[in-house]
Amino acid sequence: MNRITRRVATIGIIAALGVGGTMGGVMAQDQTLRIAMGSPGEAGIRVWDDVKAQYEAAHPGWTVEMNYMDDDLYQTIGLQNLLAGRNAPDIYFEWTGSRLAQRYADGYAADLTAAVTTGPIAGLFDDTVFPAATIDGKVVMLPHTADVTNVLWYNKQILADNGITPPTTWAELLAACDTLNAAGIIPIASGNKDLWAAGNWLAHMASRVVGEDVYASTLGGAGKFATPEWEQAFGYIAELTTHHCVNDSANAIDDNSGAQLFFQGKAAMHAIGSWLVSWAIDEAPTLDFDYVNLPAMPDGAGNQDSVIGVETGYIVNAKSDKIDAAVDYLALLNSDANVQQFIVAEITPIAKSASAGAAVDSRAQRLLDLLAGAPAVVLPPDTGYDLKMADALYAAEAAVLGGQMSPADALAGIDAALGR
Amino acid sequence: MKPARGITPWLFLAPGLVVFGFAVLLPMVLTIGYSFTDWNGFGAMTFVGLDNYARAASDAVFRGSFVHVVLYIAATLVLEVGVGLGLAGLVSMRPGRLWFRVAIFTPVMLPLVVVAVLWAFVYNPDFGLINGALAAVGLQGLQRIWLGDTATALLAVSFVSGWVFAGFYMMIFYAAFRQVPSEVVEAARLDGAGEWALFRRVKVPMIRGATGIAVLLCVTGGFQGFDLFFVLTNGGPYGATEIPTTLLVKTVFRNGEVGYGSAMAVVLTAVVVSLGLVYARLTAGGRSSVGRSR
Amino acid sequence: MSRLLVSVALGLLALVYFLPLIWMVLSSFKTNQAIFAAPFELPTSIDLSKWAEAWHVGNLGRYAINSTIVTSASVFLILVTGAAAAFAFSRYRFRGRSLALGLFALGLLLPLQSYFIAQSNLFTQMAITDTLMALIIPYTALGLPLAVYLLKVYLDALPDELFEAARIDGAGDARVFRELALPLLRPGLATVAIFSALACWNEFLLALLYIQDDDLKTIPTGLLAFSSRYVTDYSLLFSALSIVTIPMIVIYVVFNRHIVEGITAGSVK
Numbered sequence: 001m002n003r004i005t006r007r008v009a010t011i012g013i014i015a016a017l018g019v020g021g022t023m024g025g026v027m028a029q030d031q032t033l034r035i036a037m038g039s040p041g042e043a044g045i046r047v048w049d050d051v052k053a054q055y056e057a058a059h060p061g062w063t064v065e066m067n068y069m070d071d072d073l074y075q076t077i078g079l080q081n082l083l084a085g086r087n088a089p090d091i092y093f094e095w096t097g098s099r100l101a102q103r104y105a106d107g108y109a110a111d112l113t114a115a116v117t118t119g120p121i122a123g124l125f126d127d128t129v130f131p132a133a134t135i136d137g138k139v140v141m142l143p144h145t146a147d148v149t150n151v152l153w154y155n156k157q158i159l160a161d162n163g164i165t166p167p168t169t170w171a172e173l174l175a176a177c178d179t180l181n182a183a184g185i186i187p188i189a190s191g192n193k194d195l196w197a198a199g200n201w202l203a204h205m206a207s208r209v210v211g212e213d214v215y216a217s218t219l220g221g222a223g224k225f226a227t228p229e230w231e232q233a234f235g236y237i238a239e240l241t242t243h244h245c246v247n248d249s250a251n252a253i254d255d256n257s258g259a260q261l262f263f264q265g266k267a268a269m270h271a272i273g274s275w276l277v278s279w280a281i282d283e284a285p286t287l288d289f290d291y292v293n294l295p296a297m298p299d300g301a302g303n304q305d306s307v308i309g310v311e312t313g314y315i316v317n318a319k320s321d322k323i324d325a326a327v328d329y330l331a332l333l334n335s336d337a338n339v340q341q342f343i344v345a346e347i348t349p350i351a352k353s354a355s356a357g358a359a360v361d362s363r364a365q366r367l368l369d370l371l372a373g374a375p376a377v378v379l380p381p382d383t384g385y386d387l388k389m390a391d392a393l394y395a396a397e398a399a400v401l402g403g404q405m406s407p408a409d410a411l412a413g414i415d416a417a418l419g420r
Numbered sequence: 421m422k423p424a425r426g427i428t429p430w431l432f433l434a435p436g437l438v439v440f441g442f443a444v445l446l447p448m449v450l451t452i453g454y455s456f457t458d459w460n461g462f463g464a465m466t467f468v469g470l471d472n473y474a475r476a477a478s479d480a481v482f483r484g485s486f487v488h489v490v491l492y493i494a495a496t497l498v499l500e501v502g503v504g505l506g507l508a509g510l511v512s513m514r515p516g517r518l519w520f521r522v523a524i525f526t527p528v529m530l531p532l533v534v535v536a537v538l539w540a541f542v543y544n545p546d547f548g549l550i551n552g553a554l555a556a557v558g559l560q561g562l563q564r565i566w567l568g569d570t571a572t573a574l575l576a577v578s579f580v581s582g583w584v585f586a587g588f589y590m591m592i593f594y595a596a597f598r599q600v601p602s603e604v605v606e607a608a609r610l611d612g613a614g615e616w617a618l619f620r621r622v623k624v625p626m627i628r629g630a631t632g633i634a635v636l637l638c639v640t641g642g643f644q645g646f647d648l649f650f651v652l653t654n655g656g657p658y659g660a661t662e663i664p665t666t667l668l669v670k671t672v673f674r675n676g677e678v679g680y681g682s683a684m685a686v687v688l689t690a691v692v693v694s695l696g697l698v699y700a701r702l703t704a705g706g707r708s709s710v711g712r713s714r
Numbered sequence: 715m716s717r718l719l720v721s722v723a724l725g726l727l728a729l730v731y732f733l734p735l736i737w738m739v740l741s742s743f744k745t746n747q748a749i750f751a752a753p754f755e756l757p758t759s760i761d762l763s764k765w766a767e768a769w770h771v772g773n774l775g776r777y778a779i780n781s782t783i784v785t786s787a788s789v790f791l792i793l794v795t796g797a798a799a800a801f802a803f804s805r806y807r808f809r810g811r812s813l814a815l816g817l818f819a820l821g822l823l824l825p826l827q828s829y830f831i832a833q834s835n836l837f838t839q840m841a842i843t844d845t846l847m848a849l850i851i852p853y854t855a856l857g858l859p860l861a862v863y864l865l866k867v868y869l870d871a872l873p874d875e876l877f878e879a880a881r882i883d884g885a886g887d888a889r890v891f892r893e894l895a896l897p898l899l900r901p902g903l904a905t906v907a908i909f910s911a912l913a914c915w916n917e918f919l920l921a922l923l924y925i926q927d928d929d930l931k932t933i934p935t936g937l938l939a940f941s942s943r944y945v946t947d948y949s950l951l952f953s954a955l956s957i958v959t960i961p962m963i964v965i966y967v968v969f970n971r972h973i974v975e976g977i978t979a980g981s982v983k
Contacts, residue, residue: 070942252568443855450832689828
């Protein structure tokens with residue numbers, strides 16, 4: 001016992017000294033670029049780590065600190081805490097829409113207009129990509145890629161084996177569910193424990209039914225959810241449940257486990273965003289799969305070819321004292337060679353050279369084209385609108401999907417939660 | 421004990437008081453202050469009086485979270501304290517089973533997050549240990565989506581809690597049993613008492629003090645449970661495992677409602693502290709207690 | 715006969731208890747496909763390369779170092795400040811004594827939730843979040859009440875004559891504390907050290923809120939970050955879980971007597 005105490009005390013003293021030492025060290029040097037984002041997946045991490053190495057090689061004395069955070073955490077408390085903290089990131093990932101506007105309003109988004117017109121980044125991008133990243137006439141974010149946050153992925157082999165063609169209408173989708181269930185295969189895998197995975201998908205479906213305008217105004221805070229058109233939309237979620245379209249475990253497992261059901265061939269389809277392609281590189285390299293956009297909804301008021309998606313990119317922290325270095329870094333990130341690396345990782349950047357180079361006929365590129373050519377773009381509830389509203393909407397969708405609530409009760413529940 | 425000699429005792433006290441005051445007492449007072457405001461953590465702070473408390477009283481989710489945590493505590497009283505007592509009884513019958521105590525106590529050593537990540541896999545409906553084991557012995561009918569079914573989720577979390585802490589309470593009871601005078605046990609044996617009667621009528625009544633402490637630890641610790649819930653269900657499915665702490669973290673750190681969250685925190689604190697005081701009063705001058713890591 | 719029965723029952727119980735941990739280690743040697751297809755089959759080979767990969771890519775070494783620094787610094791501070799405070803309470807009668815003692819007693823009961831909201835705000839404003847101090851300070855404060863209380867119980871049990879004798883020999887207050895009280899307190903200090911070390915090593919909520927920088931994370935939050943970064947590689951995740959778990963079991967088996975005594979004394983006293 002005595003020995004333990006003494007040893008603990010000794011370690012404590014050494015550690016206390018060590019902590020003091022490293023803290024002093026960090027204070028003194030300031031040649032560290034800090035970059036924060038949600039996890040881009042293993043293939044993406046390899047590219048980011050390589051860009052970091054390139055930068056450090058080209059700028060002796062500088063180090064780049066990458067912070068890959070859990071997506072959900074990053075989106076909620078993670079980034080908020082980072083920005084307020086002592087080692088605030090110099091460059092950080094963000095979604096366009098209300099989130100970008102908030103960062104700008106809080107003074108965390110540096111003006112990049114000069115950098116993209118005459119500075120190091122000039123000429124790397126087509127001017128058409130900047131409007132979504134522009135506030136008050138200033139470019140405040142460098143777009144990097146765009147995510148289609150939901151399409152319907154399908155396993156080619158399983159559908160062919162069961163004589164199913166990729167569903168393009170609601171009736172076809174329900175029929176496919178019945179056929180697949182009869183064959184003992186999960187029709188659509190979903191990992192909705194954190195509520196956004198199916199939530200995003202079902203919100204897109206609802207937007208097709210209620211129409212983009214009603215969708216935007218209701219989510220934006222005007223009016224109640226408990227209306228006939230929303231009830232009709234939620235009625236379709238209930239139909240998914242009746243036809244047993246989604247795995248029973250949907251609301252119990254997280255999005256990774258949901259993807260795993262699809263990768264392991266236990267499920268025929270998977271409703272999730274464009275990042276699935278990148279994940280599959282490591283997890284299911286041999287799986288032959290493709291996607292269709294969400295099937296057309298009967299009697300929908302919305303555009304039945306709408307796409308749900310959002311442009312994302314990197315903001316330079318206006319409070320950073322290394323803005324020039326950060327801009328250099330972003331230029332390097334979008335160099336032709338690095339853009340090609342991202343394409344190999346199935347993350348297709350928006351930079352000009354992505355489409356200018358060797359023709360890339362990847363699914364990721366087709367998804368980008370789908371978004372670019374969409375007749376109507378629907379913003380995801382959790383990045384385009386208020387997060388509390390999105391939580392309430394997602395929880396209601398999950399309750400209907402899990403057969404826990406009727407559409408009417410679930411919608412009334414959203415209004416109650418939001419005090420509408 | 422020496423009478424006051426000016427500043428000397430305060431010099432000894434100062435370092436501890438400073439740390440404790442800065443990290444605990446000051447924030448506690450501030451939290452009470454926040455609870456009367458409407459504040460998002462960085463913007464303007466408006467005084468709203470008792471509004472947050474009124475809102476908490478009428479918030480069905482908040483009230484539900486107390487129901488859930490009470491159910492959880494009730495389950496853990498059986499699965500942690502009850503099972504721990506039983507195990508201690510078994511072990512004290514057959515002393516020297518060191519390896520057994522090692523096995524049962526090991527989970528107490530592990531970070532609860534590690535335990536929770538592991539058990540998320542054990543409960544995984546598609547390849548987890550439990551559903552797999554049921555299939556292996558031909559009991560597919562008993563398979564469940566353990567963490568996704570409102571009927572089983574809370575119990576499933578309580579079970580993990582039992583797996584971890586039953587060993588902890590076993591050790592407390594084991595230590596208490598060892599202090600039961602052997603003459604008493606021998607006398608009962610001579611009177612013809614079997615092992616079970618010995619356990620129930622002699623040993624258990626003699627360790628009432630330890631039992632009281634175990635119950636207090638389990639109850640006050642239960643109110644502070646967070647790690648297991650956060651990783652395993654984070655309040656789901658459909659809010660069935662939402663407890664005050666997970667709700668608090670969501671309210672403050674996800675929705676940015678610092679004022680309202682603080683009011684919730686004050687209510688929770690009042691409940692825990694009064695339970696502790698009731699216990700202290702019951703055992704009149706009895707020894708106080710500690711929390712365990714949850 | 716009944717003895718044998720008890721032994722068998724204990725053996726079975728122990729096995730069931732360990733099953734999840736055994737399954738965890740076995741799964742770390744299997745591929746995703748094998749985990750899905752046959753969760754119970756034994757791995758075809760024991761290949762430690764996944765463990766090495768988990769250690770290497772998962773930053774586990776960094777997390778372990780951080781946990782060690784935070785735990786040992788906190789425990790050291792708890793012991794020093796706790797022993798000094800307990801000495802004051804035990805050896806002196808002074809104005810404000812019962813108030814100060816009452817504050818620490820309150821600390822025994824206060825849940826973390828009663829102060830962590832404002833604490834996080836305070837730390838953010840003082841810019842100590844994302845440093846290890848953001849954990850060391852609250853962990854020390856968290857462990858103090860128990861330390862003060864326990865050590866006071868130990869000191870109270872020491873005979874007054876001992877201290878009187880020292881004083882007659884001309885020892886000052888500081889010297890009495892350092893050369894008499896501290897050595898006599900050793901068993902108590904060891905108990906407090908073990909109890910506090912375990913609590914610091916495993917703490918999760920504050921670490922989740924105060925540390926976002928991956929290089930400063932401790933084992934609990936680091937492991938959670940790991941599990942969401944390498945999202946779908948289960949054998950890698952099982953390897954990381956095993957790497958974190960097995961040393962704890964070894965430490966426990968080696969020191970089990972002290973640990974059990976420390977923890978039970980800490981909760982019963």
